[in-house]
Amino acid sequence: MAQGCDIFVIGGGINGCGIARDAAGRGYDVCLAEMDDLASGTSSGSTKLVHGGLRYLEFFEFRLVREALMERERLWANAPHIIWPLRFVLPHHSGLRPAWMLRLGLFMYDHLGGRKNLPATRTVDLANGPLGEPLKQDYQRGFEYSDCWVDDARLVVLNARDAENRGAEILVRHKVVGLKPSGDGWQVTVRDAEGGERTIAARCVINAAGPWVDEVLRGAAGRNGAHNVRLVKGSHVVVPKIYEHDRCYIFQNADGRILFAIPYEDDFTLLGTTDRDFEGDPADAAISDDEAAYICNAASEYFRKPVEAGDAVWTYSAVRPLYDDGASKAQEATRDYVIARDEQAASPLFNVFGGKITTYRRLAESMLEQVEDVIGARGRPWTRDAALPGGDMPLDGQAQLADELSRIFPWLAREIIARMVRQYGTDTRQMLSNAKSLGDLGEEFGAGLYAREVEWLVTNEWARTAEDILWRRTKLGLRFSASETARLEKFVHNAVKELSAPGKEPGRRKAGDAAA
Structure with a gap:
């Protein structure tokens, strides 16, 4: 029998991960599938701004600008x-x-x-x-x-981490290949990187696949004429x-x-x-x-x-x-988001179009309002004042935290600590815990990236390749040579292999299991 969830989210970009986080925090049983790495598409290719969009005023997008400006300081407070x-x-x-x-x-x-x-x-x-x-x-x-x-790719990953912490199952490198109505819900078939398939029953499906939203409709759902984006x-x-x-x-x-x-x-x-x-x-x-x-x-x-x-x-x-x-003109097309229920589908299917990174949290709240109408309400909206992982610190707390960690780990270069604080915030304490010297951090691959950090990213943040680490979890690819990258790739491959061994993957749950 297929495993089941309340909400199945397609797409591991900022909108998909934001929706999964909000839904899981309200008590829904959530599964999210991303066909590649988290934030591997649009969500890591932005200008990396949390902003209202000054130029949108010229196109009279006043509602969008106002909502984005209101979100700007909220997001800053939740992930400083x-x-x-x-x-x-x-x-x-x-x-x-x-x-x-x-x-x-x-x-x-x-x-x-x-x-x-x-x-x-x-x-x-x-x-x-x-x-x-x-x-x-x-x-x-x-x-x-x-x-x-904003570090856009890290924003996505932190939303995914918080979603999982609240009970969601995050399936990275799982492509949705089948989407079939079943009773009052769906049978969703996903295929992993090795070709293995699994079917999950869902009461509601949210298609937040970004640039691939129409492809999901044409492929998995069989809608050959879909053209919305x-x-x-x-x-x-x-x-x-x-x-x-x-x-x-x-x-x-x-x-x-x-x-x-x-x-x-x-x-x-x-x-x-x-x-x-x-x-x-x-x-x-x-x-x-x-x-x-x-x-x-x-x-x-x-x-x-x-x-x-x-x-x-x-x-x-x-x-x-x-x-x-x-x-x-391309620059005149609206950046506002549109959430549309698929009227052709007998079971609840929602498609998410457009949007910008600054308004992802409000988009998720709007999405959950519509979900509540079709499968019933659970918890209340909660993300407005909820810190993301590592973000439980003051708005100006980066320097203070870096000072604290420099006193605890005086043998680690200040510039490395400062970089870690910018990426992991208060989680840096846990990452470095029990380390007494550089030797405790393991092999250095280049630019201050040690094995301890790599293992953290593989175990806690779904990193599976050197590219995931160098260009999305960090931006150290700007400072890595080809030989350093090759050495890191080999290490990551072995770390992933070890993590994937039976009984070695902590913190991962299957859709339908009791929420954490």
Whole structure:
């Protein structure tokens, strides 16, 4: 007999993991399946901002901007280790949007969403001082406003961890290959990486597969004509650090688009993004030569020192699954989310379209409101003030925690501790527990990554390859050589093999088992 759950979630991106966490915390029996690694699609390919979306005001997306601005400080409070405030400098370009329009938009941005802890907008003199030094002398005046940064892939993983801690089963590298109505529910068939299949009964299915949402409908559910999303590719370029201060820049482009320049991983600057309509498999998305040139040329319009595509140390691209509202331009398509019950299905099936990382928690609450209507209510909404794993610390608690850990582990370099705190927060204590020397952390693979941390990521965070660790759980891939990566890959393979041995996989449960 098939095992069963109340809610089966398809997709291990931020929306899927956020829904699973919320549902599990209310007492539903939840199973989530992701065909690849968590956050391996859109959710690790963002500009990594928790923000209202200043430019969406021009498209009159006031509800979306207000909701996102309200969520901005809530998310920061729930995960201050992976989310922190940034200040953005917007230079006034005399040939584009007038200064009064920028100031009006920023006034609305400051007051639309109940800002409390973030500082307000101010006018800045770019002709004098460090903020104008990297810029061409044409830019004499600008505005500085607040938003937040997020380690997007870690946000996804922490939601998955909290979902599992509350009883959900998280099936990574399990593809949904069958979706068949059965009575008043569903029979969901999943296939693992080795080809083994398993069928799980579910009272309700939520299709949060992101760019693959239509593919799930066409494939597993047999809906050949499904077409609900507009796929838009966004690409980013990472270059060696362009300037020394900690501010970000938001630049206006002549085509109406905007470009961000953001300090990244201490030694780099992140530039992006583009908006291009995309066709094909979202897994194949990659930056094109003309996209890289577009980003670098746009940055060079503002910076004194030209930015060349050849400067790039890393590029990444992802496909955003925007709800197809018929907008004529990719940048005009709505970023708002749409939750739709599939009226063709006899049993409860919901499809999630669009959305942005900042509003994932509210999307999950909206999704659960609809779930309650069809399978009954359990617990009340609870995620608004609930810390994510490692986030039980003050908003400005990173430095204090790093100081504490440096006293406990004086033999571990301060920069390594600081990195760990930014990624794991208070969980860093548990990761390093009982270690008395560097030798207790095991083999070092490069850039301060030791076996102890790798084993933690394999055991607790579903990491299964070196790529999972270097580019999603951390960003140490920016500092790893090919030989170091190969050595890490071998170690991870052996660690996964050991974890997968009978009786060796702690903390994993099957759908239908009693919730933890």
